[in-house]
Structure formats: C-alpha cells, structure tokens
Amino acid sequence: MSAGTVNYAQTRSFLIDTTKCTGCRGCQVACKQWNQLKAEKTTFFSGEGYQNPPQMSEYTFTRVKFxxxxxxxxxEFAFYKEMCMHCNEPACASVCPVGAFHKTPEGPVVYDSKKCIGCRFCMVACPFGVPKYEWSKAFPLVKKCTGCYSRVKAGLEPACATACPTAITYGSRDEMLKEASRRIAAKPERYYKTIYGKEEAGGTGVLYLTQQPLDELGFKKITKRPLPSYTWQALRLVPGIFLTVGGTLSAISWFQHRKDRIRKEEEGMQEKDK
Incomplete structure (x- = not known):
C-alpha cells in the first residue's frame, strides 16, 4: 500500500449513529445476501450479550452487537454494528509480507486471495479482531468485510448502508466527520462528545456516534498513533531468518496446494450448477 496515493479525507466512509440503531439487523441480512455467505449454526446467548451470531467469522462479515x-x-438496550474498520493505515496491510491487503483510493481495505500465503499475520495485527480464517476448509483463505468494494467502484453504496433504515450514513470521510460534529453540536444532550474512529489507529473509515461512554458499550480503547509504526517495530524484533524460512515454507506449501484448492472449488461450483 502506498499511503501517499490515498486522500483519506475523500475516501468513502461509514457514519454509524448508534442512537438511531433499532437492532433490526437488516445490515447483517444484506451483507449475507450480497456476499453470498452461508448460514451458520449459532447460539443466541453468547455470554457477552444477545447478539447473534455471537461473533464475526468466515461466514459473518458484520453483526449488530446488543x-x-x-x-x-x-x-435498556444499545445497539451498534460491528464490521471491518477500513483503517486509513491498516495494520493488516503493513504486516502482510506479500501485499495481499491494501487500502483502496475509494476507501475499502481489500484482500487479494491469490497473493495470500496463509501466514495469518493480519489476524494478529488487527486491533479490532476482524480478519477470520476459513478453518472449515482444507485450503483456507482469510475472510473479512470488503466494504462492498465492487459496489463502491460502480458508484453504489455498500449493501449494509443501503439496507439500513436509520443508522448508517455513507459518504466522504470529511463529510461524515462534519456531519458527526454537526449532530453533536445540535443535540449535545443526546450524544457522547467523541467520534470513535476519528483518530483511533490513525483514523478509520468507520465512524461511530454513541449516547453512552465508549467503554460502557464495549468499544476497544485503541492508540491514536497509526498502527503500522508499531507493527514494523514488532517485526524488527523477530529474527530475519525466522520470517524468511517461515515465509518460504508457507509459500511452498501454498503453491503446492493451490491447484488442488482451485480444482476442489471448481468441482464444487460444477456440483451447484447441476
């Protein structure tokens, strides 16, 4: 990722107003439909709250937390949509040794499965716990919210934003920050005076307005410093030989099984077409 090629103020961003979220989970349904994600067996009560599914996974890119x-x-209940934060300077992209992740000029952070070697550094680096591994498959890939990049490139809004009747606004990051500030100023009694995502992790493409203090809702406290500066410091402490050998072995294993994986996926598609 070349940070200099992305104008963060103009990248497309989400403004999620939790005070307007009704918990209808229309965004979850729309995400499943657009991304053709399978249903999964879930437990209604996870111990953390009443959200269902209890966590994001290879089959669930977004969920409404209760x-x-x-x-x-x-x-009372407060609701908010959990998803990939589409960071301005994503940690997942900074640690990926083969450039499988990158921040697009439009805003979404996308993943190229053809480059992935399965090292899973992205899963460790992400402070929001977003990337998930396809543990159910013999030759797994990483899965996460794409920000509906294909829709955004075509001039459309993401599926979740289109489906939401009240809480999600979508536009340039600069416009969404101004709108968030306008709402706080207009109704100070309604909003907690912080825009989550404005500075967290160096700024994100998903911004939140809340009524309650962020820690009460379970929002993670994240440094305001861009995370790539931390990830590279951490990687410098890892012996170079470990990264080289580990990466080489992962690459060899990946390429050895790539044909089998593609063949199995093609066979699966043929079975569906019958």
Missing amino acids: KDYEKHGQN
Whole structure:
C-alpha cells in the first residue's frame, strides 16, 4: 500500500449513529445476501450479550452487537454494528509480507486471495479482531468485510448502508466527520462528545456516534498513533531468518496446494450448477 496515493479525507466512509440503531439487523441480512455467505449454526446467548451470531467469522462479515445497560432504573438496550474498520493505515496491510491487503483510493481495505500465503499475520495485527480464517476448509483463505468494494467502484453504496433504515450514513470521510460534529453540536444532550474512529489507529473509515461512554458499550480503547509504526517495530524484533524460512515454507506449501484448492472449488461450483 502506498499511503501517499490515498486522500483519506475523500475516501468513502461509514457514519454509524448508534442512537438511531433499532437492532433490526437488516445490515447483517444484506451483507449475507450480497456476499453470498452461508448460514451458520449459532447460539443466541453468547455470554457477552444477545447478539447473534455471537461473533464475526468466515461466514459473518458484520453483526449488530446488543449491549444492555441501566438508565433511570430501567433496563435498556444499545445497539451498534460491528464490521471491518477500513483503517486509513491498516495494520493488516503493513504486516502482510506479500501485499495481499491494501487500502483502496475509494476507501475499502481489500484482500487479494491469490497473493495470500496463509501466514495469518493480519489476524494478529488487527486491533479490532476482524480478519477470520476459513478453518472449515482444507485450503483456507482469510475472510473479512470488503466494504462492498465492487459496489463502491460502480458508484453504489455498500449493501449494509443501503439496507439500513436509520443508522448508517455513507459518504466522504470529511463529510461524515462534519456531519458527526454537526449532530453533536445540535443535540449535545443526546450524544457522547467523541467520534470513535476519528483518530483511533490513525483514523478509520468507520465512524461511530454513541449516547453512552465508549467503554460502557464495549468499544476497544485503541492508540491514536497509526498502527503500522508499531507493527514494523514488532517485526524488527523477530529474527530475519525466522520470517524468511517461515515465509518460504508457507509459500511452498501454498503453491503446492493451490491447484488442488482451485480444482476442489471448481468441482464444487460444477456440483451447484447441476
């Protein structure tokens, strides 16, 4: 990724207003439909909350989190959509040794499965725990929200933003930041005076407005410093021979099985067409 080629102020970004989210989970359904993701067996109560599925996975790129809290002696629910944050300077891209991830000029952080060697550094580096591995497959790939990049390139909004009736606004990052600030100024009694994602991890392509303090809703406290500066410091502590040998072995294994993986996928598609 070449940071100099991306104008972050003009990248397309999400503004998610949790005070307007009704928990309908229309965004989850739209994401499943557009990305043709399989259904998965889930448990309604995960111990963390009432969200279902209980966590993101290779089959779930986004989910609405349910957070219960007490207000004026009454039990209330707060909802917010969890997804890839599409960071301005994504840690996943900074640690990938083969450039399988990159930040697009349009905004989404995308993944090229043809380059991936299965090292899973991206999963370790992401502070939001977004990339997921296809543990169910013999020759797995990494899966995550794409920001509906194909739709965005065609001038459309992401599927989740199109489906949401109230909470998701989509536009340039600069416009979304201005809109978030406008809402806080217009109704200070309604909003917690912080825009999550404005500076976290150096800035992200997903911005949140909340009514409650962020820690009460379970938002992770993330450094404001761009994460690639940390990841490269960490990688410098790893012996070069380990990275070289590990990467070489992963690449050899990947290329040895690549034909088998492609063949199995083609056979699967042929079976579906019958």
